[in-house]
Amino acid sequence: MYLTRAILVLFVVTLAEGQTDRSMPNLQAGRKIFESQCALCHGANGGGGRGPSLHRPKLERAPDDAALRKLIAEGIPPEMPEAWQLSPPDIANLAAFVRSLGAVPPEAVPGDPAKGVIVYREKNCASCHIVNGVGTGFGPELSTIGAHRNATHLREALIKPAAFVPDDFVLAEVVTASGEPIRGIRANEDSFTIQIKDAAGRFYSFRKDEVRSWRLLRDQSAMPAFDQSLSPGELMDLVAYLASLRGSQ
Ligand code: HEC
Ligand code: HEC
Known part of the structure; x- marks a missing residue:
């Protein structure tokens, strides 16, 4: 009788522990x-x-x-x-860890965002980027860039844009068949055609079998590098400005 009860208690305790495991995700496992x-x-800490x-x-x-x-x-x-390699419990632990990262405040970035706006204007960044509806959309929109990219990435995007091109x-x-070179951002491509948008905003569409040659320049960027034209102080302020563009979040 006692034995049966002991086994029953053990069983209930084991069941309860199993339950806790399932309802309480393991943050430490998620972090790993x-x-x-x-x-x-x-990034190492997200x-x-x-x-x-x-x-x-x-x-x-x-x-x-x-x-x-x-x-x-x-x-x-x-x-x-x-x-595909993660099991559903792995994914639940990982998701809980990702959620816990949301409570971390944004990193403190040195530099002055108010001075950074002036650098942004002087360097004419708006000729290729849109911030809050102002500018030209040749490059990616930057209205919420600070929520998507950290300061290290932003600094690199300015001094070495070719290092990472979305x-x-x-x-x-x-x-072209007549020998004219056309360079720009690949707007679209399929097996037979390629569309290009140049820095002046002109769109071109080519049939691949009608041009002399075509190629993707994966190791280059359509954005000029600003490593020579920004002082260390200007670079810091500009990064602080970009990092402050976080939309409503
Ligand atoms: C090869 C690089 C790469 C790896 C590895 C990677 N991610 Fe991502 N992740 C990205 C990129 C790039 C985006 C943004 C994509 C977009 O918005 O178009 C993204 C977006 C996300 C988002 C959405 C963020 C938002 O704003 O909604 C979450 C969440 C996320 N990743 C979590 C993870 C987790 C968890 C892992 C590990 C299992 C992981 N990622 C592995 C590159 C990666
Ligand atoms: C001639 C057009 C042009 C000019 C001028 C230009 N950019 Fe860009 N920018 C681009 C293009 C195209 C990309 C996307 C390719 C890349 O990331 O290398 C880009 C990418 C970026 C990125 C990275 C975005 C991301 O999601 O990783 C940032 C940040 C940026 N530009 C900021 C600036 C700032 C600040 C200036 C002014 C100092 C500037 N750009 C001037 C065309 C330009």
């Missing part, structure tokens, strides 16, 4: 997975790099936990790989 599989792109900073209470692509787990499992083609902004060069 993050460090080995996500930090490469999102502060961002090639992928956006995750130090945000609200993630655009993952408004709730179910959406976050689905995003982690399926990835975001072509920039973020799917996590897939939507790959530089392409076509030499």
